[in-house]
Amino acid sequence: MADILHRIGVKSASLDDVYDALTTVEGLSGWWATDMRGETEVGGVLQFRFLPGGFDMKILELHPAKHVLWEVVDGPEEWIGTRVSWDLKQEDDFTIVLFKHEGWREPVEFMYHCSTKWATFLMSLKTLVETGTGAPEPHDVKISNWH
Amino acid sequence: MADILHRIGVKSASLDDVYDALTTVEGLSGWWATDMRGETEVGGVLQFRFLPGGFDMKILELHPAKHVLWEVVDGPEEWIGTRVSWDLKQEDDFTIVLFKHEGWREPVEFMYHCSTKWATFLMSLKTLVETGTGAPEPHDVKISNWH
Numbered sequence: 001m002a003d004i005l006h007r008i009g010v011k012s013a014s015l016d017d018v019y020d021a022l023t024t025v026e027g028l029s030g031w032w033a034t035d036m037r038g039e040t041e042v043g044g045v046l047q048f049r050f051l052p053g054g055f056d057m058k059i060l061e062l063h064p065a066k067h068v069l070w071e072v073v074d075g076p077e078e079w080i081g082t083r084v085s086w087d088l089k090q091e092d093d094f095t096i097v098l099f100k101h102e103g104w105r106e107p108v109e110f111m112y113h114c115s116t117k118w119a120t121f122l123m124s125l126k127t128l129v130e131t132g133t134g135a136p137e138p139h140d141v142k143i144s145n146w147h
Numbered sequence: 148m149a150d151i152l153h154r155i156g157v158k159s160a161s162l163d164d165v166y167d168a169l170t171t172v173e174g175l176s177g178w179w180a181t182d183m184r185g186e187t188e189v190g191g192v193l194q195f196r197f198l199p200g201g202f203d204m205k206i207l208e209l210h211p212a213k214h215v216l217w218e219v220v221d222g223p224e225e226w227i228g229t230r231v232s233w234d235l236k237q238e239d240d241f242t243i244v245l246f247k248h249e250g251w252r253e254p255v256e257f258m259y260h261c262s263t264k265w266a267t268f269l270m271s272l273k274t275l276v277e278t279g280t281g282a283p284e285p286h287d288v289k290i291s292n293w294h
Contacts, residue, residue: 003149006266007259009291094292098259112154112245119153119266123290143270144156145239 004101004115008122009094013129015065018095021129022068022086031125031134045073050137052147055079078110095129097122113146151248151262155269156241160276162212165242168276169215169233178272178281192220197284199294202226225257242276244269260293 010018021027028046029036033054038046046057056074060083061067068086072079087098099122104111120141128134135141157165168174175193176183180201185193193204203221207230208214215233219226234245246269251258267288275281282288 002152003254004152004262005149005254005259006263007256007291007293008263009293092292096291098256100259107150107152109154109245112152112247115151115262116153116155116266116269119263120270122263123267123288126290141270143273144154144243145241146154146156 001102002104002107002111004099004104004111004118006099006119006122007096008099008126009091009096010126010129011094013095015088015090015095017129018088018097018125019065019068021125023062027128029136031128031136032121033137034139035137046070057084076110078104078106078108097125113144116143148249149251149254149258151246151251151258151265153246153266153269154243155246155273156238156243157273157276158241160242162235162237162242164276165235165244165272166212166215168272170209174275176283178275178283179268180284181286182284193217204231223257225251225253225255244272260291263290 021031023040025036025040033048033050035049036047038044042059042062044059046059048055054075055072057070058073060071061069066088070084072082074080082101082103085100089096099118101118120143124134124136168178170187172183172187180195180197182196183194185191189206189209191206193206195202201222202219204217205220207218208216213235217231219229221227229248229250232247236243246265248265267290271281271283
């Protein structure tokens with residue numbers, strides 16, 4: 001099993017602001033995928049659609065201002081059954097986001113790609129909360145021939 | 148053991164251009180650390196200096212236009228003994244870089260930070276080769292209270 005890990009700090013933002021960006025349609029469509037819908041309660045499924053395909057995330061846990069846990073229930077074969085967790089805490093003047101996409105069966109080349117891509121989307125989340133404007137798909141930062 | 152993985156594609160660049168950015172003082176100081184010196188042959192040690200400290204990388208392998216392998220011989224305690232590998236290949240109109248920072252003993256919070264930070268430095272490498280200007284420290288993208 002292999003995991004993708006990331007850490008960012010959102011400056012001058014409250015835990016609630018960052019939590020909202022991870023748990024509302026308005027927030028999630030502002031930094032990850034413009035084409036996004038779904039039920040935002042525990043047990044609900046969030047549907048993110050990208051040009052090449054999409055991801056369906058079942059919400060397993062929601063602890064306001066603290067923790068969010070999703071399970072991938074549809075999408076690329078390598079993603080299905082993996083989990084995405086978000087942990088929030090305050091440090092200095094920052095809300096720190098600890099991100100983990102865990103449970104990859106093999107460190108395939110697609111995992112290398114997704115690791116870098118997650119980093120750029122996390123920077124999009126940071127920018128969204130700090131400035132009001134993120135870079136969700138299709139306005140996302142392109143990193144390679146795989147977009 | 149835990150690894151950081153990343154993948155980028157450098158558009159309209161040759162394998163040699165990207166290899167040069169990974170193996171010369173001019174290249175490495177153009178995307179990672181402005182304050183950088185060292186011996187660039189196998190067995191040499193590259194010294195990268197950042198505001199909070201630095202990293203010394205011993206060059207273990209150099210296969211032109213293909214593969215570079217470093218071992219961290221000095222720096223943060225969590226980094227010492229880990230290895231950084233770079234694999235290059237051509238795909239479509241891109242030179243693909245597969246990056247691995249392997250052998251972390253534990254997935255500590257600093258590893259989460261370094262994973263995101265490596266992603267931003269890889270984007271700096273991409274921009275350097277594509278445009279002639281990267282964003283090496285101290286001009287690097289700040290991602291959190293840890294810089």
